[in-house]
Amino acid sequence: MSELKLMKGNEALAEAAIRVGADAYFGYPITPQSEVIEYLMAQRPEERTGMVVLQAESEIAAINMVYGAASSGKRVMTSSSSPGISLKLEGISYLAGAELPAVIVNVVRAGPGLGTIQPAQGDYFQSVKGGGHGDYKLYVLAPASVQEMSDFVEDAFAIAYKYRAPVLILSDGLIGQMMEKVILKDQQKRMTDEELIKKYDDWATTGKTDRERNIVTSLDLQPDKMETRVNKLIKKYAQMEREDLRFETLNCEDAEYLFVAYGSSARIAQKAMELGREKGIKVGLLRPITLFPFPKKQLFDLADQVEGILSVELSAGQMVEDVRLAVEHKVPVEHFGRTGGIIHTPEEIIEALEEKIIKNGSVRHHKTRESSIL
């Protein structure tokens, strides 16, 4: 039965991993996401579902354990926070290159370097622009509530197996640490080894029976073969853009101004939007739920309606570049955000909108999709 509980985001994510029937979790402690492995260890998932949980010696080892388990067809997950994700990037690139399904969670803290343990959204570039080496992308889900920390685990596994590709859940210290009510879904059964061998017989290294041997690798020393491999990945990413883009809009119907924000910033921008409306500023919110794919067309179209856009992120301005690319200079696009682990207030956001956008008046550049393509 589904249950209503009060939980931390990190705990809800960990519980969801057990309930979706994941086979394994490999992790390494780092603030602010250590509750994920702590919760899993305390839950004895080995007894609940047979799920394996192991604390690795490093983030590098953890992601490579993920690579191993995923290569043999198992549903596997890892989580970390920013500096730890940097260490995992080699493994993530290998997962993408070898076409392995896996779920990676980043509960972002402020950087660069060791930075600080407070929440931030400074890993946007790292998440959507590759991060690791080579031509690959990650499907990136950005939860904005404890409920989504729970729900997105199932969604992430579904996408990972639909495309045989690694999927990133890009959370942050705020969503990971805060407590909210959450509806937990029913326990799903783990696949049996027999079911798994049958289902993934064409690629997983489960032991060569009378079929051809399965090889999991990201290596192709012949350039033409390597290019074919890359093209196959690019096709997947194009399909993700066509079929699996997710976003939501709030108060956009009559909006004259627009906030674009994801994750924790979307929650704060939502409050800022309400304050703005009370002041008579008609502002709406577009919240990308997936950061790749990115709601490019939606932004392009909304730019015909609004006078200006403010990208609100807990960073020095990263997503704002993609917003500008999508909008193609039709209207001014500015960034507002605090860094260093400081969380902006709704009042600061409204002030920024007034100061950076509204004060400058209308500077619309008339452009249509067609004319811009030409």
Added chain:
Amino acid sequence: MEVLDIIKPENQVFCKTKLMTDTALSYCPGCGHGTAHNLVMEVVEEMGIASDTIGVAPVGCSVLAYDFMNIDMTQAAHGRAPAVATGIARTWPEKYVFTYQGDGDLAAIGTAETIHACNRGENIVIVFVNNGIYGMTGGQMAPTTLSGMKTSTSPYGREIETMGSPLKITELVANLPGVYYATRHAVHTHKHARKAKKALKKAFENTRLKKGLSIVEIVSNCNSGWKMTPNDSNDWMAENMFPYFRLGDIKVNGKLK
């Protein structure tokens, strides 16, 4: 007698294991990797465990091991094979999981993964081919390069004062309780190869009995990297490598020798 008569099954006293593919080996002529591959696959075939065996290939000369070994294999990032093997073995506890790694992979970049897989006593086999050099990248100094040995990154010889001593990693990990079996062999003569095969069989047998980690080191040559003929490289190996990397058992049945 014609060639076709000779290769008739009834005339054969020895044949290649079915677990080696017909793909031509990419190793330099005279290199020990081919023999080491063959021995591992012979053991897997003789034990009848091919359908339950998953190999993990490293980065280095043997990165393409999966082209030659006719079993399911996963290729790991440089040094990470023991972590990759951990991921497989933990989620498939009834399978036989082995890594095949060189000295740069296992004893330099992958030191942490090696030590911790050993310390956890992962139920896997590590086949460790030590030729004291980075072969694939063109003969650079490895953690196992002997003192005074010339390589492309130690062109005047390895200087212990600045470059450290050649690492005896098998002895090092043998001290960990998780390691059940640690042994060192060579494959350059029939006699040595037979002993190495016996050791490999024992290692896979340990996996079957869920005894924990077995590491079989094979001291081998790199005639190209050492810039010698194959025969000279084998002689040099026996003369210089064996006194430092002593052949024989280091730990058997969980007990240090």
